[in-house]
Amino acid sequence: MRVIAVINQKGGVGKTTTTMNLAHALAKKGYRVTTIDFDPQANLTVGFGALVRPQAGIGNALMDNIPLIELIKPVRDKLNLLPAGDRLGEFEYLTEGGAKRGFMLQSLFTREQLDSDFILIDCAPTSGMLGMNALLAADEVMVPVASDFYSLQGVSRLMQIFNYVESKLQRRTRKWFVLTRYNERRKMARNVRDQIVHYFPQQVLNTPIRETVALAESPAYGKTIFDYRARNRGAEDYMNLASDIVLEQVIH
């Protein structure tokens, strides 16, 4: 079972778009996938067409000890979603519990075995309590990097945070980078790709996800790219990214 946290504290770099579409691509390849919407804004839940009001989700598992089995919803064939739920915002600002608050998601996974080939955790654009919990619960981290300057800046800050946490806790997670919102014709996009490949050799997944309007449209219909436009290049890119993560194919 591979537990992958999709993390980048920079906003709007494609964390949710990647979690949703990569998850569906892996499911289409036959893997059993569970996605966790770990953002109180619940974009992933909405994107799958799975939002209801009120809703219980990962927030309630953490705050109210509701068993995961009662919260997980099948959203596609071989693809399950643990929605954000209405209490996740409170969890972010939980004050009691001291340092072990960072381990609550990890303990949840230990207590309640999730039966999946892949678990993908869609994170919020913050590096606080939610980000810490995701990092500590995961064995691998996937960092979507949009093809612009602030995104690149965000990566170096993120790496400092990871290195600090990992040295304190004597643990290491594997890191993968995904180029998102990529436009080969833009010099800036090529620069960002070159910088990321330079600083993280053997860690940048092979397929850049190109800027494609259908990827932005599909969540408006509660659909993944595979539901919405299965032969679109956005579907092709995410299917190729799924092969990349399975086979660990990186840019050389």
Add this chain to the structure above:
Amino acid sequence: MRVIAVINQKGGVGKTTTTMNLAHALAKKGYRVTTIDFDPQANLTVGFGALVRPQAGIGNALMDNIPLIELIKPVRDKLNLLPAGDRLGEFEYLTEGGAKRGFMLQSLFTREQLDSDFILIDCAPTSGMLGMNALLAADEVMVPVASDFYSLQGVSRLMQIFNYVESKLQRRTRKWFVLTRYNERRKMARNVRDQIVHYFPQQVLNTPIRETVALAESPAYGKTIFDYRARNRGAEDYMNLASDIVLEQVIH
């Protein structure tokens, strides 16, 4: 003096790009402007070319009571910046102080008069402590709305948060919306514009900021669009947006 918080908890919608370029446009029109980088990620500070390490900023004013006068840096003619500073991340997770923690920025403004025609506060993509402080310290709110579905979704959630806070505190701020990353040829962009104008009549500023690669490139050089490509359409859009906010020109 107009105190405007640039707020949207959705990531990557153009808060920082708008704060930086709108501020410079207003300064070029002769207004005295102070910008506040209220995001621990310090994108605004970097975008102006004003980041140094270590750096004291608004976080230190709030946490250490350093006077603002010692922290404010002139960054352009008639344009000052109060950088994020290294302690702002801690302020976000401050636990002592109870409910009045939300009023700390407001009290700071009351105690230390900032002498400006406009104060623009660039906010982080979160709706926690930082967002609350900005909302309560400002008289007006500017909401950049990127031209896609999740951005639109984010607006309705943001409005619920504003309405809740404002009814509790019996106060109202003026709200402005700015269409960002706009592409007239995309149906989705036109839909987002139509929805925002429909739900917020008289509140959507007249000039949509078009998707323009120079706007994404300029911060890589520590430049605003006016420093980088002054005759570019990105500069034109932000200069027009500056007229819109001064004259309160909205889409009808």
